Amino acid sequence: MIVNYLNSEHNNLVMGQQEVYNFLKENRKKWFTSKEISKELKVSIGSVTNCLKKLRESKAIGFRAMKRKNQFEYRF
Numbered sequence: 001m002i003v004n005y006l007n008s009e010h011n012n013l014v015m016g017q018q019e020v021y022n023f024l025k026e027n028r029k030k031w032f033t034s035k036e037i038s039k040e041l042k043v044s045i046g047s048v049t050n051c052l053k054k055l056r057e058s059k060a061i062g063f064r065a066m067k068r069k070n071q072f073e074y075r076f
Helices: 002-026 034-041 045-057
Strands: 062-065 072-075
Touching: 002 034, 002 045, 034 045, 034 072, 045 072
Parallel strands: none
Antiparallel strands: 062 072
16 A cells, blocks of 8 residues: 555656646746746646756756746746
8 A cells, every 4th residue: 555655646746747847848938937837737836846846957948037036937
């Protein structure tokens, strides 16, 4: 049971990254904040933020800093 739970947790994390990646790819002409992505995908802001961090680190998506400190916009 514990192994199945851990596997399903891992799959949800990967699925979340894929959802965020696909969303940005489908809307490539627009910049989005993590809050906007969270709202559109109906996923928690924390999950989206973690996914975006990993996608940024792998250079799979573009990002730019906003005027507010530690706030970014993202796009494919």
